Amino acid sequence: MNVSIIGTGYVGLVSGVCLAEKGHRVVCVDMDADKIARINAGISPIYERGLDALLQRNIGGNLRATTDLADAVHGSELSIIAVGTPFDGEEIDLSQIKAAAREIGAVLREKSGYHVVVVKSTVVPGTTDETVRRGLEAASGKRAGEAFGLGMNPEFLREGDAVADFMNPDRIVMGGIDDRSIECLDLLYRPFDGVDKIRTTCKTAEMIKYTANSLLATMISFSNEIGNLCSALGGVDVVDVMRGVHLDKRLSPILPDGSRVVPGFTTYLEAGCGFGGSCFPKDVKALIAHGRRLGQPMTLLDGAVTVNRTQPDQIIRLLKDHFRSLKDIRVAVLGLAFKPDTDDMRESPAIPVIQWLQDEGADIHAVDPVAGSAARKLFGDRGISYHEHMETAVVEADAVVVLTRWDVFRRLPEIIAERTVQPLVVDGRRMIGRDAVARYAGIGYREMN
């Protein structure tokens, strides 16, 4: 198929590159000319494992990038909207969605032949059927379901594993206003053999995406609340508690051969310093706001957001327990991105922790395998030195704070093992063995007094 993708961020670029790899002819559109130039030069503007290689293989062949939306939509049969849908503090901000619908609609006014518009951005239930449809119809002067089709196809990729997730999805949700729109989505995803495909309405597709993110976010906040209670109890480690819970057959079923299914949600039943990123925080808040508008309070989700907002404070509490003042205390911060394998700093728990350390006058030595330059833009240089490697960041540190579960940080115990004065290790991700270092403080555990 000839496909245009409007919005070339994490989702748009990964979708574009992967759909080109699967054999479609794809044009990625973005208003950011710099980004487009880099993509056409075969350089990915984001860090994502495996993306550069796929981009280089397809650019100039099945894939190209442009700032000219009209040209891209004209030359395609199907347009995917993958623009941002931030939370504006009150509710979801649909301005990018509305603008994209208007711009595509204006092209459809002149274009002959059937065209399908598919919303891939995460939007609150009803947005495709109402806001997007209205925008397209007003700008094109044509009716959805006649001259053009309309679909909703939420994206479930995880940053850090985006390419693998897109190429091997757990399921593909194909929402549409009619059979013809869904058939076009089916054609788009034909190369994805053997994947469960759900045909449904646009509104249900939208709700599936929000429900999935809300469930995972709630599991994390649940684990964190239990971890905080373990800390308060003393002598009980949340890691042991969650392992005991997780071995329940209802959570990790036993297969006929006696082996256990250990579902991916293991990591969602672990305590830590909170979830971040561009999706969970904003999506849960948007759903709560949407519920409120409909007169349906979302009490449980409200709680999940509240727990998450205060969870980075646990790191601060652990530091305060050990240092009367942080002034001039040398603190190595391991991890800045909101999760491993990405350079994305959006809503990272590192943000409030670093800002607090800066305000306290600590001597901060930060390291992240890929998010260093994003962090420098955010925090500047006040009180912070940025390091390429953990080895230099932890030299002479009084405290080492682990904030992102990067695999390389597992080597921390061996790196500090020879030090005569041992730093306090504050483990915000529970990834360092409690007994592997001399002085340990982790979320979800406190020694009995």
Ligand code: NAD
């Ligand atoms: P992003 O901010 O990285 O990218 C959005 C891009 O759209 C930007 O490059 C922006 O310049 C461009 N854009 C906006 N309006 C445009 C227009 N009218 N014409 C051309 N380009 C335009 O966002 P993202 O992280 O890729 O997320 C996109 C959507 O996908 C959001 O709704 C998000 O919730 C959802 N989503 C994101 C992820 C994720 O892991 N990032 C996963 C699943 C779903």
